[in-house]
Amino acid sequence: MGFAKLLPLLWLSLLVSCDGRPLYPLPGKGFNGVKPPLQTSRPYNIAHRGSHGEIPEETAPAYLRAIEEGADFIETDILSSKDGVLICFHDVILDDTTDVSEHKEFADRKRTYEVQGSNVTGFFTVDFTLEELKKLRTKQRYSFRDQQYNGKFPIITFEEFIAIALDAPRVVGIYPEIKNPVFINQRIKWLGGKKFEDKFVETLKKYGYKGTYLSKSWLRKPVFIQSFAPSSLVYISKLTNSPKVFLIDDITMPTQDTNQTYSEITSDAYFSYIKEYVVGIGPWKDTIVPVQNNYMQTPSDLVRRAHAHKLQVHPYTYRNENQYLHFNFSQDPYKEYGYWINEIGVDGLFTDFTGSLHSFQEWTTSRRRRGAEDGEESRLLRQIASLVAPYVRH
Secondary structure, three states: OOHHHHHHHHHHHHHHHOOOOOOOOOOOOOOOOOOOOOOOOOOEEEEOOOOOOOOOOOOHHHHHHHHHHOOOEEEEEEEEOOOOOEEEOOOOEOOOOEOHHHOHHHHHHOEEEEEOOEEEEEOEHHHOOHHHHOOOOEOOOOOOOOOOOOOOOOOOEHHHHHHHHHOOOOOOEEEEEEOOHHHHHHHOOOHHHOOHHHHHHHHHHHOOOOOOOOOHHHHHOOEOEEEOOHHHHHHHOOOOOOOEEEEEOOOOOOOOOOOOOHHHHOOHHHHHHHOOOOOEEEEEHHHHOOEEOOEEOOOOOHHHHHHHOOOEEOOEOEOOOHHHOOHHHOOOHHHHHHHHHHHHOOOEEEEOOHHHHHHHHHHHHHHHHHHHHHHHHHHHHHHHHHHHHHHOOO
């Protein structure tokens, strides 16, 4: 094994053996060269909570692995600690992806709160300070995935997440989600009457994230801001011109803040309204192509209509495991990627397996490039043949 191949393993071993301090440098301190730019010529490879098919989600190693594997954007969910520090974590409770239940000192922290209209019981992030959260260690969400990294990696902050992206050896975008803003704003109060959304945008601006989609500023530090809450996206539109993406849940789920139905938020009338605030939508993929008995049915017109409104479409979530691959693809994730990119025509894909999507796109892009080059050579040969034909003796 060459030294270059050993580097990722050495990096992970350092993260495993040491904790209590960040092992990656602060923004701008880890790279001094000219970075290769973000690719914009093909659908974006969006690392869903990092490369969390391999490593526990929302952790520094999961994001580092995703960057190593070729992610265009690293995606994260943003919540808050009790003391108002923004953290990278998906669930409002800590139960499913940390070892909180093993910490006897926190046994009395279990609560029941209403979240999106339902009572939820567990250990909530909003009842722990950042110092307390840093004592916890993460674990893999799914039992059928690799468990060897359980108990090794801490929860990271939004700023630590940004540091990872900024210190990458090429331009890597970030794709943070304003997670459960209604719940967070009910439980956490910041000085000066500021809201969750205000603190979120302040953090992005602190590190220079700004500019409209594909502007020079944006290409230097690419970002998509996402949320299931349309009112949050409308609110932050007054605070930043960075591009935003409206997430769309299963057809049975209303929006968490306006309580609108799926049919309402995917209507042409609503697209005409929301496109003033967002550059795209992020639907669950089974809302685009309905599924019955694990077979995909006739695609809806959602992508076509979104594109007609000049909205990008970034569906979620693509996973390699058999239980997530519909029978149409013969348990082959590459066939699934090909279908969604070439047949449905999406503009980005949220995947748990960044390396698989990157390999597929590299292979198909190089094959198309070879085909184009071969076609150009054939055209030139035909042109030369036509020029010399009058002079050929028969």
